[in-house]
Amino acid sequence: MTATLSDFFVYSTRTFKALFQPPFRSKDTFQQLEFVTWQSLPVIVFCVSFAAMVTIMESSFHMKLMVQNDSLVPGFASLLILRELGVVVSSLLLTSRVGAGLAAEVGSMQVTEQVDALRMLGIDPIRFLVIPRLIACTVGGVILSLIANLVCLYCAMLISELKLGYSSGSFLTGMRAFVSYKDLVFAMIKGGCFGTVIPIVSCFFGLRCESGAEGVGKATTNSVVVASVAIIVMDFVLTYIFSHFY
Amino acid sequence: MIDFKNIRKSFGEREVLKGITFSVPEGQILFILGTSGTGKSVLLKTIVGLLKPSSGEVFINDREISCLSEREMFPVRRMCGMVFQQPALFDSLSIFENVAFGLRKHQPELDHAQLSARVKECLALVNLSGIEDKLPQAISYGMQKRVSLARTVAVSPRILLFDEPTTGLDPVTTNSINHLILELSRKLKTTSLVVSHDMQCALDIADHILVLDKGEIVAQGPPQTLKQSTHPLVQDFLREALNAETAH
Numbered sequence A: 001m002t003a004t005l006s007d008f009f010v011y012s013t014r015t016f017k018a019l020f021q022p023p024f025r026s027k028d029t030f031q032q033l034e035f036v037t038w039q040s041l042p043v044i045v046f047c048v049s050f051a052a053m054v055t056i057m058e059s060s061f062h063m064k065l066m067v068q069n070d071s072l073v074p075g076f077a078s079l080l081i082l083r084e085l086g087v088v089v090s091s092l093l094l095t096s097r098v099g100a101g102l103a104a105e106v107g108s109m110q111v112t113e114q115v116d117a118l119r120m121l122g123i124d125p126i127r128f129l130v131i132p133r134l135i136a137c138t139v140g141g142v143i144l145s146l147i148a149n150l151v152c153l154y155c156a157m158l159i160s161e162l163k164l165g166y167s168s169g170s171f172l173t174g175m176r177a178f179v180s181y182k183d184l185v186f187a188m189i190k191g192g193c194f195g196t197v198i199p200i201v202s203c204f205f206g207l208r209c210e211s212g213a214e215g216v217g218k219a220t221t222n223s224v225v226v227a228s229v230a231i232i233v234m235d236f237v238l239t240y241i242f243s244h245f246y
Numbered sequence B: 001m002i003d004f005k006n007i008r009k010s011f012g013e014r015e016v017l018k019g020i021t022f023s024v025p026e027g028q029i030l031f032i033l034g035t036s037g038t039g040k041s042v043l044l045k046t047i048v049g050l051l052k053p054s055s056g057e058v059f060i061n062d063r064e065i066s067c068l069s070e071r072e073m074f075p076v077r078r079m080c081g082m083v084f085q086q087p088a089l090f091d092s093l094s095i096f097e098n099v100a101f102g103l104r105k106h107q108p109e110l111d112h113a114q115l116s117a118r119v120k121e122c123l124a125l126v127n128l129s130g131i132e133d134k135l136p137q138a139i140s141y142g143m144q145k146r147v148s149l150a151r152t153v154a155v156s157p158r159i160l161l162f163d164e165p166t167t168g169l170d171p172v173t174t175n176s177i178n179h180l181i182l183e184l185s186r187k188l189k190t191t192s193l194v195v196s197h198d199m200q201c202a203l204d205i206a207d208h209i210l211v212l213d214k215g216e217i218v219a220q221g222p223p224q225t226l227k228q229s230t231h232p233l234v235q236d237f238l239r240e241a242l243n244a245e246t247a248h
């Protein structure tokens, strides 16, 4: 465990150093960005829409039960969406889609000796494999958290108009009382941070993958579990830090 | 010139190499024989620093390399070429790009025509042509293995390491690859280390043979000396080679 942690520390340090060393593999980075952002968009939009709708319906139901009035729902729900729901749900989806894929891809390159072949040619696997994915996921995390939040808010507005009877005007007024642009900016920062964690963790487990299909399976599972836990913990830490700025 | 001095390598509790010492003069062919799982691949990877030995020293041309960093290893690896046990082709690149990959990195001065000529030449060496545009997944295992050989030879390394280059290939191709190894060594003075199970072929082309068992050298010497060895494992290998010969 301690050995793994110190390996991870050494690896992360090397990765961040490599981030600033040319050559920058822009073609590969853009390809990865397309894979991370564009191809994840449908599933993320689909899932966060449902999460938003459930949030509105549930909070309205309980507000009505407790205080016989759900007029604060648009504001509260928007707050919850912008601060937590949009970015966390989309990042966890990104972990299972992109993180698992990366760990399996890099892991199978490791067990089929492709990583060794790169090293034999004097190519640093971190710079060649990890950096393009790291940049793509970080940028993708920011973009996806923005889109996810906007979609979430739109769905929330739609459902409160259809089910709760608030016009979009009154939803927006209620929302503005609770949230500000800062919330969106913080959400995007969170998205970027979570996006950084996913490829770092996945490639770490991929690069130390043991031989055989079982090894690749283990690397994939570990990377998804560790990245998800890391995202939840980081979310707490970042939320705590951001709370000083409101 | 490769010098291996009392190399030990452990993975966790398990010691895979238990004090290996040997040397290979320039231009010679060394065959490493041994049963599965004795640490042949680990030995080969230790030579080029893909694995670090737990103790002991590795000298390449009188330079100790086991303590070098990844960056310092680059010029050393540039002299060496390794054919891995698996084809290890980059599966997102075409066959052409796979073979050209090392050339682009090591000889950036080549223009497209020169590059393409060199790639074709190397593929022809392993009896492959007309498959440049295919992806690795689209060709058979034996063909992938040969492409990986072409990729390694393309950058004209001074030291060649082959990890079971002919396992899984047909007898005709096996012959031509063994011939290629011999030719590279004799004409270009390339030093070659070949991991193999094929005693017959070792007796035919090796200058020196080394038999490994459970991480230890149980016999070594030129083919003539090795034929006299009484070690049971060497005897087994020799009997196998004799059987193969009489079967022909």
Ligand SMILES: Nc1ncnc2c1ncn2[C@@H]1O[C@H](COP(=O)(O)OP(=O)(O)OP(=O)(O)O)[C@@H](O)[C@H]1O
Binding pocket: B011, B016, B034, B035, B036, B037, B038, B039, B040, B041, B042, B043, B085
């Ligand atoms: N990276 C590694 N981590 C842990 N153990 C390893 C690693 N690489 C090799 N081993 C172990 O070292 C031993 C020797 O492996 P090696 O691949 O060198 O065998 P080999 O002689 O090449 O066998 P084969 O003929 O089957 O290729 C094996 O038991 C293997 O489990």
Ligand SMILES: [Mg+2]
Binding pocket: B040, B041, B042, B085, B163
């Ligand atoms: Mg092997």
